[in-house]
Amino acid sequence: MARRRTIYACTHCGAQQPRWLGRCPECQTWDSLVEEAARPDPTDGESLSGEARDLLEVEGAAGSAKPRRLGEIESRNTPRLSSGVAELDRVLGGGGQGYAGPPGGGGQGLAGPQTGGFVPGSVVLLGGEPGVGKSTLALQVAALVQSRGEPGAPGGALYISGEESPAQIRLRADRLPASASTDAVQVLAETRVESFAEPWRDCAPSLVVIDSVQTMRTQRIESAPGSVAQVRESAALLAATAKLHGTVLLLVGHVTKDGSLAGPRVLEHLVDVVLGFEGDRNHAFRLLRASKNRFGSTQEVGVFSMGEAGLQGVANPSELFLAERARDAPGSCIIPLVEGTRPMLVEVQALVAPATYGTPRRTTIGIEDGRVALILAVLDRRSDVDLLSRDVYVNVVGGVRVSEPAADLALALAIVSSALDLPLPPDAAACGEVGLGGEVRRVAQLGPRIREAARLGFRRVLVPRGVGAALRGIEGCESIEVADVAEAVSWLRGSRAESASPRSSKRA
Ligand code: TYD
Ligand code: MG
Numbered sequence: 001m002a003r004r005r006t007i008y009a010c011t012h013c014g015a016q017q018p019r020w021l022g023r024c025p026e027c028q029t030w031d032s033l034v035e036e037a038a039r040p041d042p043t044d045g046e047s048l049s050g051e052a053r054d055l056l057e058v059e060g061a062a063g064s065a066k067p068r069r070l071g072e073i074e075s076r077n078t079p080r081l082s083s084g085v086a087e088l089d090r091v092l093g094g095g096g097q098g099y100a101g102p103p104g105g106g107g108q109g110l111a112g113p114q115t116g117g118f119v120p121g122s123v124v125l126l127g128g129e130p131g132v133g134k135s136t137l138a139l140q141v142a143a144l145v146q147s148r149g150e151p152g153a154p155g156g157a158l159y160i161s162g163e164e165s166p167a168q169i170r171l172r173a174d175r176l177p178a179s180a181s182t183d184a185v186q187v188l189a190e191t192r193v194e195s196f197a198e199p200w201r202d203c204a205p206s207l208v209v210i211d212s213v214q215t216m217r218t219q220r221i222e223s224a225p226g227s228v229a230q231v232r233e234s235a236a237l238l239a240a241t242a243k244l245h246g247t248v249l250l251l252v253g254h255v256t257k258d259g260s261l262a263g264p265r266v267l268e269h270l271v272d273v274v275l276g277f278e279g280d281r282n283h284a285f286r287l288l289r290a291s292k293n294r295f296g297s298t299q300e301v302g303v304f305s306m307g308e309a310g311l312q313g314v315a316n317p318s319e320l321f322l323a324e325r326a327r328d329a330p331g332s333c334i335i336p337l338v339e340g341t342r343p344m345l346v347e348v349q350a351l352v353a354p355a356t357y358g359t360p361r362r363t364t365i366g367i368e369d370g371r372v373a374l375i376l377a378v379l380d381r382r383s384d385v386d387l388l389s390r391d392v393y394v395n396v397v398g399g400v401r402v403s404e405p406a407a408d409l410a411l412a413l414a415i416v417s418s419a420l421d422l423p424l425p426p427d428a429a430a431c432g433e434v435g436l437g438g439e440v441r442r443v444a445q446l447g448p449r450i451r452e453a454a455r456l457g458f459r460r461v462l463v464p465r466g467v468g469a470a471l472r473g474i475e476g477c478e479s480i481e482v483a484d485v486a487e488a489v490s491w492l493r494g495s496r497a498e499s500a501s502p503r504s505s506k507r508a
Contacts, residue, residue, distance in 0.1 A: 008033040009228045014266035036229045037222035080117035081206055081248060084144025087304055087313040088137070089116040091275065091288050092124075093296015118207070118248040119295045123239045125213075125267055127255045128277030133286055134252045135161075136310050137277065138209045139169065140176055141250065142185045145207045156184050158205040162191040162215025162225075176310040191225060193218040193234045200241060210238060211252040213267065232266050239270055268292060279306075283399030285320065286311065287339070299340040318345035318456050321398045327426040331418030334429040334458065335410040336449035337402065343445070343452035345429065347397040348407065350414040355391045366396030367411065368403065375412050375434060382438025383486045385419050406443035408434035409462060409488060416489050422496050429453045430462035430488070438484040440464045450474050462488060 008017045010033055015026035023030050080094045089095060095116030118124065128134050142157035161169055166187045173185070186203050190196065193216055200208065210216060216234035217225040224230065235251060242249035253267065255276075268274055272294040279286035288302035303314040314320055322345060326332065331350045336343055348367070355361065364372045372394050380387050392415060396402050409432035417424050431449055433441040442464045443449075453461050454477035463471065465483040482488045 007036055009036050011228055014228045036227055081120055082117040083141045085141055087302030091290050091300050091302045092116050092118060093293060120248060121243050121246040122272040123242055123249045124273040124275060125251045125253055125271040126275045126277060127253045130254050131281050132277050132279055133306050133311055134277055135211050138211055138250055138252055139173060140310055142207060142209050156205060157207040158186045158199060158203050159209045160188045160190060161211045163212060165189055191215050191217055193237050205247060207248045209250045213251040213253045228266055235267050235270055280399030285398050301339040301342055318452060321346045328423050330421050330423045331414055333410040333414040333424055335407045336429055336431050336453045337404055338445045338449060343448045345452060345456055346400045348411055348414045349395045349397060350418045351393040352415060352419040353391045355389055360389060361391040364394040366401050367394055375408060378434055378436060378438050379412055379485060383489045385416050385489060387419060405433040406431055409440055412485050413488060416492060422492055425495050427459040429458045432464045434485060440482050440484055442467060450477055453477060
């Protein structure tokens with residue numbers, strides 16, 4: 001028997017070192033190395049149990065593979081397996097243009113030509129902070145994949161949980177919408193990867209959910225569950241098995257705010273699709289994005305709201321975000337954002353107050369601090385609004401995170417509107433990047449943004465100078481061109497004088 005060797009693996013990036021170090025030489029993270037037993041030689045068949053070898057059949061097959069000419073390989077358009085959740089299918093891709101459908105017309109329990117969905121045999125990693133709703137989404141998908149029930153369909157879903165007991169999963173399933181057929185999902189509360197071989201073969205599921213990958217362990221490795229080596233090794237075994245059976249494998253993985261927990265980071269190269277589930281736990285709204293997608297674009301986002309009955313797809317996110325808007329309050333401006341290819345209107349709010357202590361406070365939620373600081377500095381220098389000695393609070397409504405520079409102009413207007421106590425006209429939105437010189441710059445996809453604003457009843461949109469001609473065709477929405485922030489500020493003052501609201505006379 002070989003002597004046991006110990007190595008030290010970084011919990012952040014997974015790099016291995018022969019001895020302990022205070023700082024990982026690869027990713028420079030401090031105090032991230034943990035002791036682990038070295039991985040046994042994979043060619044040493046003796047060290048594998050029968051079940052493990054079963055899971056690994058595919059590795060044996062790889063040994064005898066012959067290369068083929070690329071041109072000789074059939075290019076099949078694999079029919080996708082719809083997840084049953086439209087917003088998820090959209091993110092997975094494969095729907096719409098460019099996809100002609102299977103030659104024979106499918107009919108094997110697979111999605112029609114127009115729907116996106118999972119590619120059979122693919123491995124999807126669903127990452128997100130604890131409590132965001134990963135298990136809920138995974139269970140919903142498991143139930144819906146099954147309940148389509150076409151004749152000849154491969155088995156439904158096998159839901160393997162290492163975190164919750166079957167009774168807890170049942171309780172959760174009871175809350176889900178009636179369309180989710182719960183009794184058809186096979187549930188297994190297990191963490192030993194080798195023990196999945198048999199149920200996997202017997203149920204022949206079309207989808208296997210692993211919740212979560214951090215709780216899984218394999219006998220091939222001696223380190224503790226949750227360690228980098230265990231997570232990587234278990235996931236590799238599961239992925240190989242999924243490829244062998246043509247099963248879709250959905251791995252759920254927790255990520256903390258800084259993305260540091262062992263798992264998702266070290267798994268990214270191993271899986272076909274990496275999905276991130278984002279959202280503020282205190283708000284109902286959730287965004288699903290792909291950060292890697294071997295079979296589709298990473299441009300699409302899925303929008304959900306978490307309610308009493310699980311996750312609900314949101315077809316019109318703008319309406320959700322604007323539902324509670326106070327229409328004539330100062331310090332609010334609407335931004336037409338574009339997430340992927342999807343425009344959505346969100347509200348940014350600012351509150352400017354006299355600073356009570358020496359240094360003014362700047363607090364922001366949903367938008368980067370640096371961006372707000374930059375806009376404040378630009379406004380201070382390039383317009384006549386005094387902000388330096390005032391506290392500024394900025395909030396993006398609905399728990400949305402705004403990272404687009406296209407939001408700059410709306411942010412500037414919200415701040416100015418609060419500072420001057422002048423509300424923006426309720427039918428106005430703004431879109432443009434602000435440069436350090438105070439100039440308003442062009443942004444991508446202006447057309448879809450303005451169209452979305454027009455659809456929701458906005459009659460004027462402030463846009464960068466020189467883009468108006470391109471937007472002329474958009475019905476019912478006037479584009480107001482501004483060259484710089486000073487011009488936007490004077491437009492705001494003028495717009496109120498024009499409507500002569502009683503509010504503006506209140507201050508005088
Ligand atoms: P969960 O899926 O357990 O999160 P994760 O697996 O990412 O840790 O979701 C947890 C939250 O979702 C929890 O706070 C309760 C809430 N929730 C609802 O609001 N409605 C529902 O129908 C369900 C099932 C959960
Ligand atoms: Mg969970």
